[in-house]
Amino acid sequence: MKKHSLGNxxxxxxxxxxxxxxxxxPIFWMLRTSLINMGDLYQMPPKLLPDDLSxxxxxxxxxxxxxxxxxxxxxxxxxxxxxxxLFSSSVCAYSFSRIHWKGRDKVFGxxxxxxxxxxxxxxxxxYVFWNALHLTDTFVPLxxxxxxxxxxxxxxxxxxxxxxxxxxxDEAAKVDGAGHFRIYLQIILPIxxxxxxxxxxxxxxxxxxxxxxxxxxxxxxxxYTLMQGLxxxxxxxxxxxxxxxxxxxxxxxxxxxxxxxxxxxxxxxxAMTGIKG
Amino acid sequence: xKPLASVHERELKAERxxxxxxxxxxxxxxxxxxxxxxxxxxxxxxxxxxxxxxxGFTSYSVGTxxxxxxxxxxxxxxxxxxxxxxxAVKATVYYVGLSVPLxxxxxxxxxxxxxxxxxxxxxxxxxxxxxxxIPLAASSMVWxxxxxxxFGIVNYALDALHxxxxxxxxxxxxxxxxxxxxSFWTLGNTIVIxxxxxxxxxxxxxxxxxxxxxxxxxxLIYITIPMSSSIIFFNTVIAFINGFQxxxxxxxxxxxxxxxxxxxxxxxxxxEGFKSSRMGSASAISVLxxxxxxxxxxxxxxxxxxxxxxEGKEERR
Numbered sequence: 001m002k003k004h005s006l007g008n009x010x011x012x013x014x015x016x017x018x019x020x021x022x023x024x025x026p027i028f029w030m031l032r033t034s035l036i037n038m039g040d041l042y043q044m045p046p047k048l049l050p051d052d053l054s055x056x057x058x059x060x061x062x063x064x065x066x067x068x069x070x071x072x073x074x075x076x077x078x079x080x081x082x083x084x085x086l087f088s089s090s091v092c093a094y095s096f097s098r099i100h101w102k103g104r105d106k107v108f109g110x111x112x113x114x115x116x117x118x119x120x121x122x123x124x125x126x127y128v129f130w131n132a133l134h135l136t137d138t139f140v141p142l143x144x145x146x147x148x149x150x151x152x153x154x155x156x157x158x159x160x161x162x163x164x165x166x167x168x169x170d171e172a173a174k175v176d177g178a179g180h181f182r183i184y185l186q187i188i189l190p191i192x193x194x195x196x197x198x199x200x201x202x203x204x205x206x207x208x209x210x211x212x213x214x215x216x217x218x219x220x221x222x223x224y225t226l227m228q229g230l231x232x233x234x235x236x237x238x239x240x241x242x243x244x245x246x247x248x249x250x251x252x253x254x255x256x257x258x259x260x261x262x263x264x265x266x267x268x269x270x271a272m273t274g275i276k277g
Numbered sequence: 278x279k280p281l282a283s284v285h286e287r288e289l290k291a292e293r294x295x296x297x298x299x300x301x302x303x304x305x306x307x308x309x310x311x312x313x314x315x316x317x318x319x320x321x322x323x324x325x326x327x328x329x330x331x332x333g334f335t336s337y338s339v340g341t342x343x344x345x346x347x348x349x350x351x352x353x354x355x356x357x358x359x360x361x362x363x364x365a366v367k368a369t370v371y372y373v374g375l376s377v378p379l380x381x382x383x384x385x386x387x388x389x390x391x392x393x394x395x396x397x398x399x400x401x402x403x404x405x406x407x408x409x410x411i412p413l414a415a416s417s418m419v420w421x422x423x424x425x426x427x428f429g430i431v432n433y434a435l436d437a438l439h440x441x442x443x444x445x446x447x448x449x450x451x452x453x454x455x456x457x458x459x460s461f462w463t464l465g466n467t468i469v470i471x472x473x474x475x476x477x478x479x480x481x482x483x484x485x486x487x488x489x490x491x492x493x494x495x496x497l498i499y500i501t502i503p504m505s506s507s508i509i510f511f512n513t514v515i516a517f518i519n520g521f522q523x524x525x526x527x528x529x530x531x532x533x534x535x536x537x538x539x540x541x542x543x544x545x546x547x548x549e550g551f552k553s554s555r556m557g558s559a560s561a562i563s564v565l566x567x568x569x570x571x572x573x574x575x576x577x578x579x580x581x582x583x584x585x586x587x588e589g590k591e592e593r594r
Contacts, residue, residue, distance in 0.1 A: 022461075023404050029419070111315075116518070116574055124328075124556050125332065234529070
């Protein structure tokens with residue numbers, strides 16, 4: 001691609017910077033408000049930066065509710081779901097890409113229709129189902145689906161990737177007497193590491209950030225996730241924006257860290273699913 | 278000679294046996310390895326959908342026995358006996374009808390912008406994607422604070438620039454447009470998918486247009502848009518399906534208010550099932566959502582045949 005003229009370049013940079021402000025400013029304002037003291041909160045004109053950082057906002061916000069408990073709950077759910085998704089979606093993707101069984105592609109095509117089914121359509125029967133098993137208000141309804149295929153989208157993504165691995169590798173392993181379990185474990189998984197990382201990251205975000213699932217299945221406060229904790233907080237501190245923003249920041253920071261560490265994988269992963277869709 | 282032949286025969290037999298065994302084995306292993314999703318599909322998709330259709334014909338709340346009432350749930354929705362159904366449909370059509378096309382145009386434009394040769398390209402891409410990874414419940418709170426009518430920074434800035442301010446989420450006329458504005462903040466996924474598509478367009482096409490004396494607009498109309506049509510289509514389908522399911526934003530920011538102006542369909546569905554514990558009626562509401570999404574997907578697929586250009590047909594099944 002050739003270089004732009006100066007005038008064009010100015011326009012492009014102006015638009016990029018304006019766009020960046022739109023995307024970044026809310027995050028900046030959240031952090032700024034989380035560190036401002038009550039007195040300056042409603043001051044007009046608003047201060048762009050707090051004079052001195054009120055770290056005690058965090059103490060006060062997190063002390064108001066058992067956020068430590070919520071944090072632990074979110075961590076347990078997210079970690080269990082990630083394990084489940086990584087295991088079950090890769091095993092299933094292996095079946096749909098590396099094992100030649102009769103009717104395989106038809107079955108996969110059928111299962112793909114599940115991508116179009118909104119969670120809201122199955123939400124009520126799922127609740128009834130878990131309730132009949134006395135498992136509502138536990139983490140099971142939030143974790144179990146991860147161990148049963150872990151989302152059709154993830155299988156689709158991994159299958160695309162596994163299909164690209166040369167079949168000669170399996171053939172050679174078969175000649176050496178390796179079965180499917182060994183081929184899956186010792187050939188496909190190591191080569192597919194990149195795709196597994198993408199699936200793991202997407203699963204982390206989907207579960208850590210999930211709001212609807214806990215809202216539907218979890219009722220007692222001791223089982224609340226961070227997202228539920230946040231809305232609990234909103235109910236009782238609605239005017240204390242500095243405390244609300246402190247609590248919000250704490251919830252956002254794990255996602256932010258994961259993103260900053262693995263930004264490349266995220267963007268590649270999304271792009272991968274888009275063009276190969 | 279004899280032993281030799283028998284060895285040969287034995288080998289043949291063994292081979293045949295192994296072949297048979299492998300044939301069976303492949304199906305067996307295939308099903309074994311696929312069993313999590315096969316089971317999961319039955320437990321979490323097929324049976325629940327059937328149950329949703331069934332429960333839609335019943336009066337039911339958890340702890341009671343479903344009572345068959347035929348089409349009464351649907352009748353009560355369409356006749357307006359349920360005061361929330363039409364407001365929910367109206368809010369949803371308004372929200373989806375505006376946010377999807379505007380979002381697609383905006384994200385396509387931003388993707389083209391991010392595809393230019395500039396310094397700090399990957400930084401800008403990261404920034405535009407960043408909001409996607411932030412929990413929606415959290416960013417909803419942040420936006421409530423930004424848009425707080427009296428002390429929010431947005432109204433303050435508008436006022437300082439002598440521009441009209443707004444009650445944003447607090448007014449029946451402005452609440453849906455505000456939700457749409459917020460939806461633009463989380464366009465990152467769509468932008469990245471567009472961006473990947475743009476990078477797949479061969480440079481020689483642009484060079485050809487340049488040789489013919491074409492300008493920027495020609496490139497956009499004759500190359501970029503047609504070459505991206507399959508991705509525009511893909512993103513539009515996804516955006517509609519996601520748009521109909523917008524839940525967290527109104528659930529956290531407005532609870533459907535003021536005066537049900539932002540009572541998006543799935544929030545209404547959730548309230549009906551979990552707050553009012555009318556699971557039968559909520560199932561009927563789900564069935565309608567299911568039908569609309571299916572119809573929508575089918576219609577877009579149907580119409581797209583004449584509109585969409587696929588490069589290398591064999592890549593698509």
